[in-house]
Amino acid sequence: MKLLTFAILCGSCAWGQVQSQDAVHVFPVQGNVSMLVGPGGNTTVQMGKEGIVVVDTQTAAVAPQVMAAIRKLAIPPDTPIIWVINTSLDADHISGNEALLRLGGSNEASLRARVITHENVLNRLVAAGPGQARVADAASINDTYFRSPKDFLFNGEAVMVYHIPAAHTDGDSIVLFRRSDVISSGDIFTPDRYPVIDLANGGSVQGLLDGLNKILEMAVAGKYQEGGTFVVPGHGRLCDEADVVEFRDMVAIIRDRVQDMLKKGMALEQVKAAKPSRDYDTQYSGSPDVFVESIYKSLATPRKP
């Protein structure tokens, strides 16, 4: 009996932890836009009478929680998802596409949803070798764009999708909900962790800075640099322009240091040993070595025109 009780208690504890880790939290931002905070990052949703726009779907594993969060917000709860926008090819942004739309159940509108991303994302997913799981992700996309911005009017507001070339990857998008005044940035901006500059998928440090500067150009702060345009990052808390400034400055300053070391002829291992990010390592999670290495290699490799 004791063993059974122990097993039940432990089982419920473990279940509780899993539930807690997998929980998707709803956080209204402003206007028609809300942020869904999950274990796979952030999802941005805009909803109204015409249906729902979803930016980034996280993973298939948390699709039920993402859908439950959407149902909490939607009036009526079975409001269909009409648009899905993926901001990059990363699995935690795209792998929930199919599962989320299937959870729309018999709702035909959800099954006919437009799933859109920049064409470079689809190209890279399709190019992935046999046996790689990305084929399923590629199949979940049914539309691409190549001219930036891609825009459409939905629920009475302009939704503008901008391509940010060669930043986190070469297929990144940021999404502006113009009337609600909210930007969904994807992984170009991650306020609590070092950004991933995915060189193998076309990322670069200068492209990342260009993307962050683009966000700053689009954002308008409220009185005394607070509020105004809100920014939903790929991961981390809700932000505004001032938070993007801090993050952009961090990337620019570490870039300057690595650039200086490169000019002095220092090899990668010497640069890493000098720890050019050491005053940011207590603030940003992720591997400083990986971040510094990606900057070094990005600067050492001339950008393609």
Next chain:
Amino acid sequence: MSKATVLVLSAALWGAPAFAQVDFSGEWAPLYHENGPERLPGPELGDYTELPINDAARLRADSWDADRISVVEQYQCRPHGSDYALRGLGNMRVWREIDPATQRLVGFHTHMLAWDSERTIYMDGRAHPPEYANHTWQGFSTAVWEGNMLTVTTTHLKENYLRRNGVPRSDQAIVTEHWMRHGDYLTVVTVIDDPVFLTEPLVRSDNWYLDPGQHIGIFGCEHAPELPKPEGAVPNHLPGTNPYLREVSEWYGLPYEATRGGAETLYPEYRLKLNSYKAPPKCDRYCTCTTLFDCQLR
């Protein structure tokens, strides 16, 4: 005494809310007898004395270039955080918010001269926002009474500074304040816990006197490009290249190491290490600095 009278009196007594032991409402003028040079003309570059900072904060401050305030447009109108606002241009108005239905204290509001910053200190028991909520310059403050002392806890602050020479304070800091009123004087002791940049809590105090005739004017600020600079330029000093860091030690005759801050330098035992200290022959920089207008510059 009739039963009705007893009932009325009982209701009045029981109905009296657990109210502020002290009312902080009023116009408060700051006293600058502590840390005057830092708070009025502004701190010297490279002066990290009295700050229990870690190496990360030190390098961040060493790399800070004051040009950033001008060149990065978004910095031009950036206000103090609520932890620093109490120190600089700290003319302050405080007023209470009372729930008209219950006559209970919902919270205190403050208005500071600098950047017209307004803040609410909630006293109605509400919870702090979730970790994924946005942060603000003033943060999110709740408070409880500890006797006649109001203890305020603030979270959700935006990244800002511990000192206006680039010493950073992170957005993960939790600030505890203790508000104490003694007649017409107000003291606020601020304790900053910052796991990112401090090795131990930073404790500071600021004082005000009640000034009913005080008028706080409009601050106002509008950012604009001030210099032609490339888009996205972020002025900074590369490590080891900031030429201004030794000025403070030379001007004040302090050992350079003592100006670099750190927890060790806060304690009396550190004096034993200052054998080389030579006081300047006469004071000629910020010798008297008790108001905004009498700081003597060299």
